[in-house]
Amino acid sequence: MIPKQMEAFLRLQLPERTWKNRLVKEDGKCYMDFGPLDNDRLNRLGIEVDSLGPKLVACLWDETSPLEIGGYLIVDNLAMGRPSMGGIRMLPDLTVGTIHNLARGMTLKNAAANLPYGGGKAGIIADPHHPADVHNEIVRRFAQLLFRYHDIYLPGPDVGTNDADMKTVAIENGIDNALSKPVDMGGNRIDQLGAAGGGLVIALEALLAEMPRLQTLSQFAGSTIPTPDNITVTLQGFGAVGAHAARILRQRIPAARVIGISDVSGYLFDPDGLDVDILFNAWQEHGAVARTYFQNVIASKSGKSKIKFSTASDDLLRESAFCMIPAAPIANYLDPDPSTNPSMTTDRMGHWCMIIEGANTYSPEPSRRAGRARLEREVYRRRGILIATDYLVNSGGVIFAAQENLIKTPIHLRIPDELLGKRDAVDDWLKEHSAELEELAAKRLEAAERARDEVIRRNMRELVDLLISDADMLPHEAAERISISRITSREKVRTAANIMESIVTIQITGSVQEASRLLVETGCPILAVVNEQEELEGVITTWDIAKAASRGPIENDQLENIMTKQVISAKPDDSILDIVRKLEYHEISAMPVVDGNKVRGMVGTDILSRRSLYRLLQTQSE
Numbered sequence: 001m002i003p004k005q006m007e008a009f010l011r012l013q014l015p016e017r018t019w020k021n022r023l024v025k026e027d028g029k030c031y032m033d034f035g036p037l038d039n040d041r042l043n044r045l046g047i048e049v050d051s052l053g054p055k056l057v058a059c060l061w062d063e064t065s066p067l068e069i070g071g072y073l074i075v076d077n078l079a080m081g082r083p084s085m086g087g088i089r090m091l092p093d094l095t096v097g098t099i100h101n102l103a104r105g106m107t108l109k110n111a112a113a114n115l116p117y118g119g120g121k122a123g124i125i126a127d128p129h130h131p132a133d134v135h136n137e138i139v140r141r142f143a144q145l146l147f148r149y150h151d152i153y154l155p156g157p158d159v160g161t162n163d164a165d166m167k168t169v170a171i172e173n174g175i176d177n178a179l180s181k182p183v184d185m186g187g188n189r190i191d192q193l194g195a196a197g198g199g200l201v202i203a204l205e206a207l208l209a210e211m212p213r214l215q216t217l218s219q220f221a222g223s224t225i226p227t228p229d230n231i232t233v234t235l236q237g238f239g240a241v242g243a244h245a246a247r248i249l250r251q252r253i254p255a256a257r258v259i260g261i262s263d264v265s266g267y268l269f270d271p272d273g274l275d276v277d278i279l280f281n282a283w284q285e286h287g288a289v290a291r292t293y294f295q296n297v298i299a300s301k302s303g304k305s306k307i308k309f310s311t312a313s314d315d316l317l318r319e320s321a322f323c324m325i326p327a328a329p330i331a332n333y334l335d336p337d338p339s340t341n342p343s344m345t346t347d348r349m350g351h352w353c354m355i356i357e358g359a360n361t362y363s364p365e366p367s368r369r370a371g372r373a374r375l376e377r378e379v380y381r382r383r384g385i386l387i388a389t390d391y392l393v394n395s396g397g398v399i400f401a402a403q404e405n406l407i408k409t410p411i412h413l414r415i416p417d418e419l420l421g422k423r424d425a426v427d428d429w430l431k432e433h434s435a436e437l438e439e440l441a442a443k444r445l446e447a448a449e450r451a452r453d454e455v456i457r458r459n460m461r462e463l464v465d466l467l468i469s470d471a472d473m474l475p476h477e478a479a480e481r482i483s484i485s486r487i488t489s490r491e492k493v494r495t496a497a498n499i500m501e502s503i504v505t506i507q508i509t510g511s512v513q514e515a516s517r518l519l520v521e522t523g524c525p526i527l528a529v530v531n532e533q534e535e536l537e538g539v540i541t542t543w544d545i546a547k548a549a550s551r552g553p554i555e556n557d558q559l560e561n562i563m564t565k566q567v568i569s570a571k572p573d574d575s576i577l578d579i580v581r582k583l584e585y586h587e588i589s590a591m592p593v594v595d596g597n598k599v600r601g602m603v604g605t606d607i608l609s610r611r612s613l614y615r616l617l618q619t620q621s622e
């Protein structure tokens with residue numbers, strides 16, 4: 001059943017003819033897909049197409065379930081490579097605009113991490129706090145919906161989902177079709193390891209080393225570099241990111257103090273430092289900890305305590321510390337303009353030396369970008385507070401997850417197809433291969449820790465390089481430049497496999513009339529004609545059909561009599577230059593991408609033009 005909120009929104013924004021023409025049903029699974037050429041339809045949904053994307057906006061739901069199961073998938077950009085990577089968020093009030101913002105953030109995050117993957121994000125419109133059996137059923141059925149897009153989207157956990165949910169996705173779709181799986185699947189279990197939180201601590205260490213260079217900027221001229229025992233941190237949000245950041249900070253910089261945290265139950269502040277071990281253990285057991293910690297500590301101590309507690313969680317941002325880490329799922333945590341309803345306005349905020357963003361704060365929306373610039377002019381330029389943009393520093397999770405695809409699963413450790421969807425059978429199979437899968441997980445973890453440290457330290461060096469090279473540059477502008485530079489570098493070595501799009505196929509036994517209909521309905525410039533083994537036999541274009549029609553009636557013609565049999569094709573590893581040369585030399589507009597004799601996709605002049613970053617680069621240079 002489609003979520004009521006989702007149906008109401010789509011019915012309001014999309015005319016009935018769009019539902020009729022775009023809605024695809026497959027065994028009760030419902031899909032409406034929109035691409036980069038659907039400007040008007042995407043504008044109706046509140047999404048503005050730009051030179052980065054989105055490549056795909058999919059609305060998907062399961063009408064066979066008595067539960068409301070549905071949501072959105074957005075593949076923003078594949079310039080860095082296929083597939084896209086990004087988490088599945090589960091919240092009851094998710095909108096397609098929110099998922100679009102998060103998907104764009106993943107494009108920039110994956111690029112900043114120099115990962116060979118595009119940016120994507122999925123969202124399930126549901127309460128993540130359903131009973132376990134209901135939660136699992138929602139994830140299981142949504143995984144089945146996602147399988148349709150497994151070649152261009154690899155999911156991981158996000159707000160409302162976790163590593164156990166990724167195991168559910170893998171059981172349904174295959175062990176290589178989900179990321180951040182448990183160890184028993186060879187995974188890197190992002191939530192348990194604190195991959196993102198650890199990245200924030202690495203960024204703090206790196207920026208401490210970079211502070212002498214920042215002092216060349218006027219707003220940092222009077223700043224002092226603290227000794228470890230003078231490093232204090234407040235954390236807005238004590239969840240999967242914030243709690244692990246506190247734990248790992250204590251391990252890596254033992255003298256540093258976490259002096260403030262907030263969660264849904266309130267905020268705590270103690271200038272002498274909070275007991276991170278107690279907080280972390282309580283979070284693992286109960287979730288929200290601020291109120292309980294305060295009550296327990298106060299009850300166990302005699303005399304006056306310095307610990308401050310308030311049920312107004314946002315008031316934590318009025319407290320001062322060396323570093324403030326926003327790690328709650330709140331994009332608008334700070335703004336000079338109270339009309340935007342930030343967590344705190346800048347006139348009431350505490351004093352910090354740096355902000356390291358653990359929350360996803362990026363948005364391509366013009367109003368949000370203007371708000372970001374307004375914030376940074378006030379906080380960075382006037383107050384001398386360095387801001388490390390979210391996707392430069394909180395990429396630890398995606399770096400860990402990527403290793404599950406970069407370090408391939410051996411064929412014999414992939415769940416047999418006949419077991420998929422059968423949890424008990426899969427569990428038994430995993431037990432039989434537990435030793436090898438644990439060894440694979442350890443190998444991936446070692447690679448992940450090494451890559452995270454290298455990537456985030458490099459990003460912090462490049463951030464400071466750009467800021468001191470141009471005193472007028474704002475931190476978010478520098479961050480975007482870092483990510484775009486990665487994308488343009490990858491652009492130079494991209495291949496057919498990176499840019500190809502799906503091609504429509506037709507069996508060689510099909511009719512010319514069916515081929516004509518497919519060409520018209522799909523808008524695809526060519527059809528791949530395949531045999532029973534899905535091997536390429538030829539291609540059909542409107543020109544082939546027009547030539548046949550010029551010779552007489554075509555209703556009874558067989559495809560093999562009119563198709564082009566001498567096919568010009570590209571290989572998956574052909575460079576963009578090779579593709580352009582073939583298209584120009586043979587004077588064709590599109591051709592299939594063939595691996596062996598299997599059709600993998602299609603490339604053409606329109607795809608090349610849509611994927612070009614020329615307009616983006618023009619914008620960046622203006």
